[in-house]
Amino acid sequence: MTIRDARPDEAGRIYAITRSAFLEYASDVPPPSALFETEAEVVKELAAGNHHALLAERDGKALGCVRYELDRRGLHFFRLAVLPSARRQGVAKALLARLEEVGRAHEKSRLWCHVRPKVSRNVALYESVGYALNGEDVMVRNGFVIPVGVMEKWL
Numbered sequence: 001m002t003i004r005d006a007r008p009d010e011a012g013r014i015y016a017i018t019r020s021a022f023l024e025y026a027s028d029v030p031p032p033s034a035l036f037e038t039e040a041e042v043v044k045e046l047a048a049g050n051h052h053a054l055l056a057e058r059d060g061k062a063l064g065c066v067r068y069e070l071d072r073r074g075l076h077f078f079r080l081a082v083l084p085s086a087r088r089q090g091v092a093k094a095l096l097a098r099l100e101e102v103g104r105a106h107e108k109s110r111l112w113c114h115v116r117p118k119v120s121r122n123v124a125l126y127e128s129v130g131y132a133l134n135g136e137d138v139m140v141r142n143g144f145v146i147p148v149g150v151m152e153k154w155l
């Protein structure tokens with residue numbers, strides 16, 4: 001498996017993998033924001049350099065991806081996504097390991113993301129590589145109150 005930076009012109013691939021991965025939450029109330037983004041938005045953010053993306057591939061076939069941004073708060077990543085057919089093979093862990101390298105290269109000592117605390121297998125995934133659930137909050141979207149947690153790891 002290889003992990004590499006996605007080029008802005010690969011935004012369509014990032015969009016498609018993310019959509020396939022998050023479709024399992026389509027019946028959640030409310031569905032995750034990942035299912036409402038458009039390909040044009042992904043293209044725009046990557047092209048503008050506001051967001052960056054890593055792509056995991058095997059034999060030239062894309063298996064997963066994650067997006068991130070760098071700011072004063074550290075490295076914030078989001079939309080960690082692995083195709084259903086490629087799960088439980090360490091793709092997400094490999095993407096998380098590369099994010100740590102990116103963080104170090106940019107002298108960021110904190111990596112963090114939002115989780116839905118009730119999705120315990122995702123919390124377990126991050127905890128297994130050294131993240132802690134620090135802080136719970138709520139997000140209000142389209143009139144829905146959504147509990148969210150912050151998973152963070154200090155390098």
Ligand SMILES: CC(C)(COP(=O)(O)OP(=O)(O)OC[C@H]1O[C@@H](n2cnc3c(N)ncnc32)[C@H](O)[C@@H]1OP(=O)(O)O)[C@@H](O)C(=O)NCCC(=O)NCCS
Binds near residue numbers: 115124
């Ligand atoms: C969450 C997700 C990215 C995990 O991808 P993955 O490549 O299968 O994860 P890995 O193979 O690296 O698994 C790492 C660990 O996560 C946990 N895990 C992953 N899938 C799990 C499952 N279905 N049930 C329980 N634990 C699971 C395990 O601890 C696993 O380690 P193990 O295989 O040694 O037991 C993937 O399931 C996905 O795309 N889900 C939909 C989108 C999503 O929820 N993204 C995260 C938003 S916070």
